[in-house]
């Protein structure tokens with residue numbers, strides 16, 4: 008059975024060109040880039056090129072890029088570095104809709120190290136309130152960490168504006184841009200962002216590699232201390248194949264950004280419109296005007312997400328759910344909860360995230376095959392009778 | 407993705423008896439949209455009190471649907487009296503097991519069944535409200551202490567995580583975790599308190615005076631230990647008793663025997679611990 012992969016915010020297919028580019032570094036060119044001999048040195052040169060490709064995509068300087076093992080490491084490093092370089096400040100600002108790489112770490116800092124954390128809320132579309140943000144900043148604030156784009160809804164946050172506000176107040180600004188890099192254009196030269204995290208496997212490089220941008224001149228405290236790799240800012244032998252892959256992936260992302268914003272977003276819109284038209288009582292979560300080109304998060308009222316996912320899985324369709332049952336917790340996604348999506352809808356939410364490898368036929372297949380799944384599950388539901396016609400009466404109405 | 411047994415998957419993908427019985431004799435409704443799962447169970451019962459038909463409507467995840475389907479299969483053809491004895495464990499077992507985090511789906515089945523039977527007998531309406539007895543513990547899922555205590559006892563739950571798996575309480579904001587700990591301690595305390603008044607003491611010398619305890623030690627040595635040693639040409643003499651420390655002396659073949667240490671530990675101390683007090687230690691004087 009063919010897999011229709013619509014879960015690209017979870018991870019992506021390694022681009023065949025990326026795979027080709029790294030193959031020799033597993034077999035023939037396996038030298039250690041830190042070695043003095045030429046055999047290792049040539050790998051060092053390729054790493055340099057990779058660094059430059061990453062920097063180009065973000066429009067920053069090569070020496071502002073630190074390679075890490077993943078987005079989470081980049082996020083943790085950024086926050087820890089900011090706190091360690093400003094030991095007198097005890098306040099952190101983040102949002103309630105961050106990825107656990109930031110959210111759980113902030114909760115840890117709050118609980119175990121007595122930091123004070125402000126979690127900015129959102130409106131029902133997942134938009135942040137800039138006034139609330141401005142008010143939250145205090146002389147004690149060490150760092151603001153806000154994701155560029157949300158992984159569940161695709162919402163894009165006003166990062167440039169928020170970074171500028173932080174800078175005006177002398178506060179370090181970090182953004183977890185794991186979902187945004189490669190999908191939206193980022194120009195760090197003209198922005199006030201101090202640190203930015205990205206992850207390779209979200210943009211068609213393999214898993215296990217990430218990067219952290221640290222603005223030149225910003226005081227930096229490494230998380231991993233040991234060898235002199237990454238100019239002593241991140242010890243540990245380089246994941247050479249990962250880094251080279253990331254470089255290639257960034258190069259391709261720069262080229263394909265146009266496709267992401269036209270072809271991919273058109274397919275996404277087609278999928279969304281097709282499902283909304285065919286399935287009564289379904290609605291999009293998030294801010295349709297301001298979101299990633301590849302993501303849509305749709306709630307199907309009166310059905311439960313895991314059941315939908317497993318039924319889709321039978322047909323080879325892979326997506327994600329914000330339902331509690333898939334996550335190991337019992338409550339629906341913290342993002343949908345922060346947006347006050349009614350339980351009725353939150354439990355049955357499905358995230359479709361596309362990539363340039365998806366095709367029109369795949370989207371047609373989903374539009375054709377998902378409605379009967381929802382219909383069957385609804386037929387089985389005790390709520391279906393009361394909801395004859397299943398007309399959506401708006402958020403909150405059926406809690 | 408959860409690890410489901412083939413049987414769970416089979417019942418989820420091809421649910422048996424999904425739907426409604428229009429002229430049902432008993433209906434049981436549990437759960438709610440807000441909680442993320444809900445089940446309505448319909449039963450039809452004949453004059454001989456046999457369940458001739460059962461159907462369900464479920465809103466929920468794969469294991470909720472599979473549990474409901476399994477439950478109806480288990481019910482059809484069973485006398486009500488027998489059906490009444492079904493527990494959530496039976497439902498989970500029928501499915502070859504459920505992930506522990508999903509046990510509450512089987513609990514929902516059991517609750518719906520109880521409710522349907524009550525409804526059939528005219529003892530209740532169709533909808534099982536949460537017991538609402540006592541104190542509201544988990545605000546996120548509206549679970550009261552009675553229900554939690556009952557789940558702890560029925561399923562021998564040992565941790566907050568267990569409680570969440572079986573009742574959902576504690577699965578949200580986590581604010582109620584301290585209360586859940588308290589209920590666990592309470593339930594365990596009750597179990598301990600229940601054990602104490604039992605007629606048999608925990609060990610033979612429990613509650614004895616010092617003199618009684620000394621006599622008991624003497625008689626165990628005379629009746630259970632000495633004959634065994636004498637059979638091998640040895641003997642033993644009690645020298646001192648100080649609370650639980652007993653000093654003895656080996657005589658005859660036993661004195662100076664290379665395995666006297668083993669005899670002391672295994673036979674002498676072992677017997678005294680078994681027949682008098684498990685805290686006894688025996689040394690050679």
Ligand code: FES
Nearest residue numbers: 544545578579580
């Ligand atoms: S009150 Fe129990 S989990 Fe929130």
